[in-house]
Amino acid sequence: MTTDTSADTTIFSRRESQVRSYCRSFDAVFNRASGSTLHDSQGNSYTDFLSGCSSLNYGHNDPDMKAALVEHITNDGIAHALDMYTDPKAAFLETFERLVLAPRGMDHKVMMTGPTGANAVEAAIKLARKVTGRTNVISFTNGFHGMTLGALSLTGNSGKRGGAGVPLNGVTHLPYEGSLGDDVDTLALIETMLDNDSSGIDAPAAFILELVQGEGGLTAASPEWVQGIARLARKHGAKLIVDDIQAGIGRAGSFFSFDEMDIEPDMVPMAKSLSGFGLPFAMLLVKPELDVWKPAEHNGTFRGNTHAFVTARVALEKFWSDDAFKTEIAEKAVVLRDGLQRIADLIPGARLKGRGMMQGVDVGSGALAGAICAEAFARGLVIETSGAEDEVVKVLAPLTTPMEQFAQGLETLLGAARASTETKIAAE
Structure with missing residues (x-):
């Protein structure tokens, strides 16, 4: 689906430094997050495949961590x-x-x-x-x-x-x-x-x-x-x-x-x-x-x-008390690689990069990678690029993302890649 991201962002352009960067790719005002889902002030929801550049490996607002922190603060810790x-x-x-x-x-x-x-x-x-x-x-x-x-x-x-x-x-x-x-x-x-x-x-x-x-x-x-x-x-x-x-x-x-x-x-x-x-x-x-x-x-x-x-x-x-989480990461890494391979198959010369849940696809062009990520955002998926020329579409989904949501996010990314590739071919 296409999301409506219109919101008043004038305070940011008027007062915040030009050094800001991620907001230039994601023109929305976010106000809530849970697990692997972000919400903006216009009522749109997004699957998060960026997770704070790997700062949110366990997702947003894990309930057990939140409860422990709230208890600590409430007790004047x-x-x-x-x-x-x-x-x-x-x-x-x-x-x-x-x-x-x-x-x-x-x-x-x-x-x-x-x-x-x-x-x-x-x-x-x-x-x-x-x-x-x-x-x-x-x-x-x-x-x-x-x-x-x-x-x-x-x-x-x-x-x-x-x-x-x-x-x-x-x-x-x-x-x-x-x-x-x-x-x-x-x-x-x-x-x-x-x-x-x-x-x-x-x-x-x-x-x-x-x-x-x-x-x-x-x-x-x-x-x-x-x-x-x-x-x-x-x-x-x-x-x-x-x-x-x-x-x-x-x-x-x-x-x-x-x-x-x-x-x-x-x-x-x-x-x-x-x-x-x-x-x-x-x-x-x-x-x-x-x-x-x-x-x-x-x-x-x-x-x-x-x-x-x-x-x-x-x-x-x-x-990390046992190997269950590590096993879960390995299972999702296989799903991720298979999903990225489908994208690579659309683009001549594209190749997979990375390992574990730190993988992406090198599409050979920063312009194409940027277009794919922009189209993905329009479809409700937050994702960014990597590489010297921003040529890699980089998946950093929370490691805790439910498998159904993870698979759907990869389908969204595939659709964005297909649309962006067809637009590029038509322009040529």
Whole structure:
């Protein structure tokens, strides 16, 4: 169906900064949300295939998290505590240790950073440089790690880098798996360059990478390539940082994107769905021997969101106490891949990208991908693009989306792709 999204948005254009972006694709004023459904002020409903860019992996307003948070607030529970000890923090840490770290044999310390993923990344590269005494950090083609200056220096996208206003130094950008074509072994190329004292690459303090590139086009690294990068990090005395801000917490198929990869990162920045409820919350997992910070050497007024501790604990207990949720994600991932394949079959040269519930279809053109997403929104589906040229139609549906609604959303997307493709062909 076609939805009526007309609403008074003049206050936004009159008063809000030009930097706003998502609202330009979704011209509606949203006022309610539940599960995988958004509602606007005109009475329209939408299936959410964006979920706050993976900040709402468990959907909108999970009833158990909401009840726990309302109870905490109603009882005058602590709202803000800097990094002081609180009952909610203790409960979160104990639950995270029991359900996430211990089963994986991980002994990482939990560093509460400021509330954004970029802050966790900043802490990681700062700590890697402090521990190693080196400055160079190796990042990868199409990587995205945040918009503050340190994180932005790691990010590949030229448009985002262009907003820095200063030189972005201290980073060497090397080719991600497949970025130079299927015939180029980028791992062998990287090893050759690092082994060559005349390559011009300074000894690295760290390697930082996403195992599925969220904003860079959903390229998913193979276990062999990831293991190779981990080996090179050890060989050259560098720390391995796996950015799990978007790909983690179930999005790529398990709690961590590196589960079953047979690696153990030195540091893991986490954010987005960490709170489980869409509340700002970020942290950095750090191997104990690297936890050499002096007190307050990296701090912030909002390091650790007490309300987020409450909802995050409930999310862990509800979804990660056993393998049932992981199994559900795997089942939906198959449905997703099959649905995206039907779209790819409509478009010559289109190909599937990603893994788990972090998949999309590269339609070869940012204009076509944008047209598909715009048509999908007109039909009641919120979805966005990814990639260097916005060429990937990217599905980030809540992991909890009921199967019937999930399948219907994929049908809506297929219809939008068919209509957009026919319009493109007619125009040519």
